[in-house]
Structure formats: C-alpha cells, structure tokens
Amino acid sequence: MKVIIVNDKHAESKTLSLGLWTRTLLSLCLLGAPLGAGVYLGYQAGHDDEVLDYSALQLLKDRSEQQQQELSDAKRQAEQQLQALTLRMAELQSRLVRLDALGERVTTIAKLDKGEFDFSQAPAMGGPETDDLGQSYTQTDFVNNMDELLAKVDDRAQQLEILETLLANRKIQDDIFLAGRPIKKGWMSSRFGHRTDPFTGRAAMHEGVDFAGKEGSAVISVAAGVVTWADKRYGYGQMIEVNHGGGYVTRYGHNKEHLVKVGDIVKKGQEIALMGNTGRSTGPHVHFEVYKHGRPVDPAAYIHRTNR
Structure with missing residues (x-):
C-alpha cells in the first residue's frame, strides 16, 4: 500500500x-x-x-x-376532636337528664296535663327511612346523633320556657284575683246596700262593707295591684285606692296610717295601712269597696271567694 x-x-x-x-x-x-x-x-x-x-x-x-x-398528624387531630365531641355529647346527655327531671317536677307541682308536657318520653318523631343495614358507623352518623341530641335539648328547653310562661301567667292571675277580707283580725260591722245612715238617720246607699277591729291593726290588699291614691278623701278620711287591672279597683278608707304611697306595686295580702277612725266614721274600722269597670259592686262576692 x-x-x-x-x-x-x-x-x-x-x-x-x-x-x-x-x-x-x-x-x-x-x-x-x-x-x-x-x-x-x-x-x-x-x-x-x-x-x-x-x-x-x-x-x-x-x-x-x-x-x-x-396522615399521622391528621389522625391524631381527628382523635382529639372525636374525644372532644364525645365529652360534649356526654355533657349534653347529662343536661338532658337534668332538664327532664326538672320538667317532671315542675309539671307535677303545677298540676299540668302530662299529656302536653311529658318529660319522661322522647319527643314524637317518624317518617320513612332507607335500609342502611351493614354500613359502618361514620363521622356523618356521629354528627347526626349529635344534632339529634341537640334537638332534644332544645325541645326540653322550649317546653320549660312554655311552662315558665304558664306559671308566670298563673301567678299573675292568682295575684290579681280578688279574694278574701281586707283585714287580718276583726268582724263585718256593716254590709253593702241600703242602710240607715249612722249620722243622719235617713236611708242611704252603702257602697261597700265595713270591718271593725282594733285601732292600728293591719289593713291588707285583697289582690296585687298599683296604688293610685294614698291621701285624704272626702267622706273616706285617709284612703288608699289600688288598681288591680282588668277593670277592678279596691278602696280602703278611714285609715290611721298609710304604709304605701302612690305608684307603689303591692302584693296580694300585703299590709298597706293601719286601721283607724279618720273621716266620716263612728269608730275604728276599714271601709272596703270594690269597683268593676267604674261601678261599685258588692264586695261580699269577692270576700267569700276561695283563693286560687
């Protein structure tokens, strides 16, 4: 090459x-x-x-x-939340038990119809539901049970609120219900209607009843109300007038001393004055009148009433 x-x-x-x-x-x-x-x-x-x-x-x-x-952190947080929810559910269940016990006691004391307020039974419920047999208990089930328990607590609370309102109204009605005598000690010395006037001797209309007693003894209100007069008034001497609402007014005359003043709210059975002999009077007594819608009525119908 x-x-x-x-x-x-x-x-x-x-x-x-x-x-x-x-x-x-x-x-x-x-x-x-x-x-x-x-x-x-x-x-x-x-x-x-x-x-x-x-x-x-x-x-x-x-x-x-x-x-x-x-995932480990999420699992730990979920377990902590589940424990918190479990404690919360236990607390709600204990509250529900206390509410049921209180409701039963209030219903019994108030002598209310247990058919309407029955705390010994679960609230009535119903409706169709799907077949979920075999499914595991999920977080949704737990939340639903929690919501159901909260609904039960709310139901009991609402019943108790209604009971409270009923009892309050009943207490008010009982307090303003005119019944009983305007004195603790004494006797009826003059009735309602026509009588001989003790000063003139002529026939006259007596628009109340008189209760005689010891001077200085207690004069009491026959119902709750508001004091609208507490001063001298012609013919009555020292007089107290109480408005009880519903068109009812009572008057207490010839007092020695007043224990309340205009604007005061008085309770049923409260001492409002001391019996005296002021004004047109022949001796220590209280002149008691009942007015219904501005017209005098016989107090005897209310004196002999049974207290509620």
Missing part, C-alpha cells in the same frame, strides 16, 4: 510505502476510535441514568415519609 503526500507550496509530492502490519494498525485505529467513543458515551449515559433513578427514588421516599407524617 502506497500513500502519496503532496506539498502545496513547492508542488512536490512524496510517496510512502506501508507494510502489512502498518496497514493493519492504521485500520484498527480508524475503526476503534468510533467504537471506543460509542462505548464511552454509552457508559456515561448509563451512569447518568443510575444517578437520575437514585434521585427520583430518594424524592419519592421523602414525599412518602412526609405524607405519612401528615
């Missing part, structure tokens, strides 16, 4: 003769260089893939550990 080398500058050429071994070595160099480069590049590529695979696996491992930690 001959190799010709040409020199451009001097236009000269040289010829080299290559032997068999030289040609073989040159061929191996020319063919081995690309093969070696390919092997090297393949090795590098494989090594890089190994690095990338390791980094990806490490990243997945880190993410998995992070998710496990997050």
Whole structure:
C-alpha cells in the first residue's frame, strides 16, 4: 500500500510505502476510535441514568415519609376532636337528664296535663327511612346523633320556657284575683246596700262593707295591684285606692296610717295601712269597696271567694 503526500507550496509530492502490519494498525485505529467513543458515551449515559433513578427514588421516599407524617398528624387531630365531641355529647346527655327531671317536677307541682308536657318520653318523631343495614358507623352518623341530641335539648328547653310562661301567667292571675277580707283580725260591722245612715238617720246607699277591729291593726290588699291614691278623701278620711287591672279597683278608707304611697306595686295580702277612725266614721274600722269597670259592686262576692 502506497500513500502519496503532496506539498502545496513547492508542488512536490512524496510517496510512502506501508507494510502489512502498518496497514493493519492504521485500520484498527480508524475503526476503534468510533467504537471506543460509542462505548464511552454509552457508559456515561448509563451512569447518568443510575444517578437520575437514585434521585427520583430518594424524592419519592421523602414525599412518602412526609405524607405519612401528615396522615399521622391528621389522625391524631381527628382523635382529639372525636374525644372532644364525645365529652360534649356526654355533657349534653347529662343536661338532658337534668332538664327532664326538672320538667317532671315542675309539671307535677303545677298540676299540668302530662299529656302536653311529658318529660319522661322522647319527643314524637317518624317518617320513612332507607335500609342502611351493614354500613359502618361514620363521622356523618356521629354528627347526626349529635344534632339529634341537640334537638332534644332544645325541645326540653322550649317546653320549660312554655311552662315558665304558664306559671308566670298563673301567678299573675292568682295575684290579681280578688279574694278574701281586707283585714287580718276583726268582724263585718256593716254590709253593702241600703242602710240607715249612722249620722243622719235617713236611708242611704252603702257602697261597700265595713270591718271593725282594733285601732292600728293591719289593713291588707285583697289582690296585687298599683296604688293610685294614698291621701285624704272626702267622706273616706285617709284612703288608699289600688288598681288591680282588668277593670277592678279596691278602696280602703278611714285609715290611721298609710304604709304605701302612690305608684307603689303591692302584693296580694300585703299590709298597706293601719286601721283607724279618720273621716266620716263612728269608730275604728276599714271601709272596703270594690269597683268593676267604674261601678261599685258588692264586695261580699269577692270576700267569700276561695283563693286560687
């Protein structure tokens, strides 16, 4: 094999003769260089893939550990919330038991119809429901039970509020219910109606009843009300007038001393004056009148009433 080398500058050429071994070595160099480069590049590529695979696996491992930690934290928080809800439910159940006991006692004391206020029975309920047999107890079920318990507590509370209103109204009605005598000690000395006037001797209308007794003894209100007069009045001497509402007014005359003043709210049976002999009077007594819608009525109908 001959190799010709040409020199451009001097236009000269040289010829080299290559032997068999030289040609073989040159061929191996020319063919081995690309093969070696390919092997090297393949090795590098494989090594890089190994690095990338390791980094990806490490990243997945880190993410998995992070998710496990997050799940652990979430589970712990859920358990804490469940414990709190359990305690809350136990508290609501204890409140419900106390409300039931109180409602039963109030219903018994007030002598109310147990058919309307029955705290010993659960509130009536119903309606169609789907078949969920075999399903596990879920958080939704727990929340629904909590809501149901809260509804029961609200139901009991509403019943107690109604009871309170009824009892308050009953107390008010009892207090303003005119009944009884305007004195603690004494006797009826003159009745309602026509009689002989003790001062003139002529027939006259007596628009109240008189209760005689010891001077200074207590004069009491026969019903709750508001004092609308507490001063001298012609013919009555020292007089107290009490408005009981519903068109009822009572008067207490000939008092020695007043224990209340205009604007005071008096209770049923409260001492409002001391018996005296003031005004047009022949001796210590209280002149008691009852007015209904502005007209005098016989107090005897109210004196002999049974207190509620």
